[in-house]
Amino acid sequence: MTDLSRRFFLTRSAVLGCSLAASPLLTPVTFAAAPWNRRLVVILLRGAMDGLDAVQPYGDPAYAGLRGSLVGGPQNGALDLDGFFALHPGLQALAPMWQAGELGFAHAVSTPYRDKRSHFDGQDLLEAGTDTLQGGVRDGWLNRMLQEVPGVTADTAYAIGLGDLPILRGKAPVANWTPEATLSLSPQAERLLAMVSESDPAMHAALAEAALLSAVDTPATSGNMARDMQQARKGGTHLKIAEFAAKRLREDARVASFSLNGWDTHRAQHRSLKGALGTLADTLVHLKQELTDPVWAKTAVVAMTEFGRTARENGTQGTDHGTGGLMVMAGGAIRGGKVHADWPGLDEPDLYQNRDLMPTRDVRAHAAWIMRAMTGLDRATLERVIFPGLDMGRDPGLLL
Amino acid sequence: MRAFEPEFAEMRFGCGLSPVIAPATSVEAMLAGISGPDAMARRFPIERFDSFGARIAETNALRRLIRANKGTPEAEAADRQRKDIKNQARFDMIHWLGQSMLRRTYTEAGFHERLVYFWGDHFAARGKGGLLKSATSPYIEEAVRPFVGGRFADLLISAVTHPVMLSFLDQDQSMGAGSKRVMTAGKGGGLNENLAREVLELHTLGVGGPYTQTDVRELAELFTGLSFKPLQGRVFRKNYVEPGAETVLGKTYADTLTIKPVHAVLEDLAIHPITARHLSWKLAVHFVSDTPDPALIDHVTARYIATGGDLMQVYAALLEHPAAWTREGANIKPPVDFVGSAMRALAVDPVMMTEMTEKQMRNVVLTPMAIMGQTWQAFSGPDGWPEEDDAWLTPQGLSGRVRWAMAGPQKLCPDLPDPRAFVDTALGASAPEPVKFAAKAAESKAEAIGLVLMSPAFQRR
Numbered sequence: 001m002t003d004l005s006r007r008f009f010l011t012r013s014a015v016l017g018c019s020l021a022a023s024p025l026l027t028p029v030t031f032a033a034a035p036w037n038r039r040l041v042v043i044l045l046r047g048a049m050d051g052l053d054a055v056q057p058y059g060d061p062a063y064a065g066l067r068g069s070l071v072g073g074p075q076n077g078a079l080d081l082d083g084f085f086a087l088h089p090g091l092q093a094l095a096p097m098w099q100a101g102e103l104g105f106a107h108a109v110s111t112p113y114r115d116k117r118s119h120f121d122g123q124d125l126l127e128a129g130t131d132t133l134q135g136g137v138r139d140g141w142l143n144r145m146l147q148e149v150p151g152v153t154a155d156t157a158y159a160i161g162l163g164d165l166p167i168l169r170g171k172a173p174v175a176n177w178t179p180e181a182t183l184s185l186s187p188q189a190e191r192l193l194a195m196v197s198e199s200d201p202a203m204h205a206a207l208a209e210a211a212l213l214s215a216v217d218t219p220a221t222s223g224n225m226a227r228d229m230q231q232a233r234k235g236g237t238h239l240k241i242a243e244f245a246a247k248r249l250r251e252d253a254r255v256a257s258f259s260l261n262g263w264d265t266h267r268a269q270h271r272s273l274k275g276a277l278g279t280l281a282d283t284l285v286h287l288k289q290e291l292t293d294p295v296w297a298k299t300a301v302v303a304m305t306e307f308g309r310t311a312r313e314n315g316t317q318g319t320d321h322g323t324g325g326l327m328v329m330a331g332g333a334i335r336g337g338k339v340h341a342d343w344p345g346l347d348e349p350d351l352y353q354n355r356d357l358m359p360t361r362d363v364r365a366h367a368a369w370i371m372r373a374m375t376g377l378d379r380a381t382l383e384r385v386i387f388p389g390l391d392m393g394r395d396p397g398l399l400l
Numbered sequence: 401m402r403a404f405e406p407e408f409a410e411m412r413f414g415c416g417l418s419p420v421i422a423p424a425t426s427v428e429a430m431l432a433g434i435s436g437p438d439a440m441a442r443r444f445p446i447e448r449f450d451s452f453g454a455r456i457a458e459t460n461a462l463r464r465l466i467r468a469n470k471g472t473p474e475a476e477a478a479d480r481q482r483k484d485i486k487n488q489a490r491f492d493m494i495h496w497l498g499q500s501m502l503r504r505t506y507t508e509a510g511f512h513e514r515l516v517y518f519w520g521d522h523f524a525a526r527g528k529g530g531l532l533k534s535a536t537s538p539y540i541e542e543a544v545r546p547f548v549g550g551r552f553a554d555l556l557i558s559a560v561t562h563p564v565m566l567s568f569l570d571q572d573q574s575m576g577a578g579s580k581r582v583m584t585a586g587k588g589g590g591l592n593e594n595l596a597r598e599v600l601e602l603h604t605l606g607v608g609g610p611y612t613q614t615d616v617r618e619l620a621e622l623f624t625g626l627s628f629k630p631l632q633g634r635v636f637r638k639n640y641v642e643p644g645a646e647t648v649l650g651k652t653y654a655d656t657l658t659i660k661p662v663h664a665v666l667e668d669l670a671i672h673p674i675t676a677r678h679l680s681w682k683l684a685v686h687f688v689s690d691t692p693d694p695a696l697i698d699h700v701t702a703r704y705i706a707t708g709g710d711l712m713q714v715y716a717a718l719l720e721h722p723a724a725w726t727r728e729g730a731n732i733k734p735p736v737d738f739v740g741s742a743m744r745a746l747a748v749d750p751v752m753m754t755e756m757t758e759k760q761m762r763n764v765v766l767t768p769m770a771i772m773g774q775t776w777q778a779f780s781g782p783d784g785w786p787e788e789d790d791a792w793l794t795p796q797g798l799s800g801r802v803r804w805a806m807a808g809p810q811k812l813c814p815d816l817p818d819p820r821a822f823v824d825t826a827l828g829a830s831a832p833e834p835v836k837f838a839a840k841a842a843e844s845k846a847e848a849i850g851l852v853l854m855s856p857a858f859q860r861r
Contacts (some may be wrong), residue, residue: 046780070587075750117597117616118607120783160774163780164791180771181796183803189847192838193802193854199832202793203732207802210795225807229767261780266570266594267528315590316573321597345744353613 034078035151038298038333038374039249041256041287042142042167042367045280045305047263049321050358051326052311053273054091055339059084062346068313070269085339087304090277093285097330102288104398106327106366107341110307110359119264122306127167129364131389139170139362142257144386146172149375156358157255158248160241168257175213176206179244180237181223183214191344216253238283246290249299263305267316284330297332300370300399307356311346324357327366335400340366365392373399402660405725407828407833411861412730413687414510416741417593419817419825421508427719431712433547440503440513441545444750446496449538449563449633456531456630459485460725478647486623489534495754496537497776501765502750504740513598515715516540517736518686523559523603524784525568532567536777539564550765552679552709553670557663560599563628569595569782572627576642579624591642594619598782606678615648622646622653622661683718685787689731693723730860732789735772737861738801739765739808742853745826753812764811771800801859804852819848827857 057063057071072078078086079095097103124135129141146152155172159165161178168174190211197204238260245256260275267397280303288296308325344350344358352358368382368390383390410416413430424430442579462482469475507513520540527535547555548701559565566572574592575581580590596619600611621642629635636659645654651668653661669675680700680769684692717722733741766776773792779785810816819839823831835855842848852858
């Protein structure tokens with residue numbers, strides 16, 4: 001860290017009070033005491049992933065009749081998982097992980113969100129982790145988890161990407177960053193920037209964090225705007241994000257979260273879903289590779305979406321907004337090779353409102369059991385504070 | 401009510417201060433700018449969709465030609481032509497970003513430009529696939545811009561039935577399960593409820609509104625038939641229509657095999673009191689603060705209801721209320737307004753700007769805005785860009801702003817202004833002392849300009 005980012009940081013601490021004064025960035029000695037050893041990565045799949053297509057219940061007698069042009073299963077190129085479910089060809093790259101027991105799924109899961117099927121409310125609820133959006137929840141469940149465990153520092157959790165990530169919003173310190181945003185300023189400019197922004201605490205705090213993260217991490221920019229911008233444009237944002245997450249998790253970070261878009265497949269789903277699944281698969285493969293074996297062995301990745309899609313294919317070779325969906329789990333810490341599901345069946349009376357896969361388990365329960373296994377948090381805290389009102393039910397044994 | 405403050409009005413409701421254009425001097429003048437002749441559209445033209453459609457038709461014809469003559473030199477030539485059209489459209493999309501920025505830079509009716517952006521974002525749409533992906537500016541130019549000073553019902557009908565919206569929300573392919581086409585052609589096909597849901601959730605009532613899944617379904621059935629062709633634009637396909645009457649929010653719309661019931665339901669949704677409140681709230685949030693005074697929303701809503709959604713009256717109600725001028729909780733500018741108002745303060749040379757190559761435009765405007773969090777016309781969903789300050793006040797987004805503020809102006813304006821004068825140009829009479837000091841103390845002109853642009857006084861309005 002340069003003197004000036006330190007100065008920046010100090011002004012920020014003065015603004016925000018003492019909560020950040022204990023940051024490892026100022027007292028490196030606390031770096032050693034990471035709060036726990038396992039790593040958790042939460043990926044938000046925005047746009048509502050079609051779980052029935054990603055992991056196809058081809059063994060259900062009603063499946064083929066509902067899916068028309070989208071029908072999958074092993075005879076259409078999908079990888080048979082267990083004689084009942086098959087993996088969409090777009091996730092082909094994950095086959096070795098499945099075979100190694102490092103990939104698992106929870107099917108027919110959902111948040112408590114019902115009926116209006118709005119992406120934006122669905123995502124807000126998924127990230128808030130509550131039963132309803134009433135009552136003005138302002139923080140996200142991953143942040144509430146950080147508030148409950150000891151030893152969390154500004155370097156423990158990373159919200160990665162260009163956008164804001166409500167799942168990590170809240171009182172616990174979280175680093176918000178993306179590898180494309182490195183700042184490099186002359187010392188004088190940095191000092192003056194701290195001065196002109198001082199009157200605006202929110203802006204000042206965000207700028208201070210930018211200065212800090214630029215100083216402690218990512219490679220310096222060249223100072224040549226055209227070259228930097230060309231560099232920033234080069235494809236594979238999801239891979240850059242995975243790389244950055246892995247880099248932090250190899251060190252002192254224990255939690256990382258980011259989102260992947262492109263799941264809203266109302267039309268020509270055979271094309272559009274393949275792309276989104278490929279991005280997810282590449283991200284997971286890249287994470288594994290970049291984390292390296294010893295860290296991957298301690299890592300659990302969960303990918304969640306706001307809701308599933310209609311059980312029936314719609315009129316445009318796609319699917320509309322539904323209810324029950326799929327959660328993806330990967331990592332060396334996952335007890336994989338299994339599709340967890342209290343399968344509700346796809347016959348007409350078994351569907352939710354005669355249109356959607358019936359959710360048989362709250363997706364938050366799975367996340368809660370994973371956090372319990374990772375951090376040792378007790379059940380009461382998970383059910384009352386982190387996911388207020390949740391009944392975790394029996395332990396599905398998702399972690400090794 | 402306190403006296404009208406032209407500089408503050410120009411920052412909050414317009415495109416910011418300029419060294420060459422004086423701010424509007426009254427609320428009446430601000431409103432007159434909306435209904436007056438559209439000088440900016442003439443000076444910095446953006447193609448309308450009705451002519452853009454010809455490019456799509458041409459591409460489709462070339463595709464047919466290529467298929468029919470596979471492997472021949474003729475097909476190869478046609479393929480080159482097709483690629484040229486595609487590249488041109490991609491370039492034009494970026495050129496129109498430049499035009500939009502120049503309109504902000506030189507307009508005397510800043511409130512008008514801001515409203516076009518506001519409604520273009522309210523009706524956010526980007527065509528799916530091929531050339532349609534580059535057609536968002538032509539859509540806004542044709543379906544939004546001419547309607548922002550009229551009745552909301554007309555704007556709603558214009559945007560919702562436009563080809564780009566129909567493509568974006570999959571309406572053009574949606575057909576009733578009992579339609580002639582599905583029943584007799586035996587080609588499959590059926591309903592898609594995407595547009596119907598977003599019309600209720602985003603464009604009219606809002607997600608808290610009094611509608612159910614059944615209303616979504618019935619509205620989707622009522623919308624069947626809405627489609628388009630590249631050359632004709634909007635077309636109505638009778639054979640896609642779901643037969644029978646549909647009931648939306650308790651009102652039944654008879655099936656006439658014409659577009660009439662579609663217009664009727666949109667007219668009704670446009671004047672629904674919950675729509676009035678939703679839109680009034682959104683205007684207040686966009687122009688004033690994330691947490692606007694409820695009295696302001698009540699006032700604007702009442703005018704909306706009383707006038708049946710006459711937008712000029714709605715804007716007048718917004719501007720005349722004292723709570724619209726409160727400085728507490730002022731919004732942070734989204735990247736498009738940040739960059740636009742910086743260009744206005746710099747009075748960027750329009751000739752240089754229009755002569756920029758695609759690569760230059762990407763390096764100087766498009767990619768920096770993406771790092772700030774706003775990739776031009778590539779919103780993640782039909783809800784457009786976020787209104788909340790939290791979404792923009794991230795370390796990574798602000799880092800993007802700093803980087804651009806320090807390096808971008810020099811590229812856009814090689815002869816940078818004197819920073820000491822620029823403070824007054826950009827911030828007006830209320831420029832804070834620390835900013836004046838920083839402008840003097842910086843080591844270079846570029847850094848000084850950057851510091852002025854990064855000051856809260858410039859970032860917020």
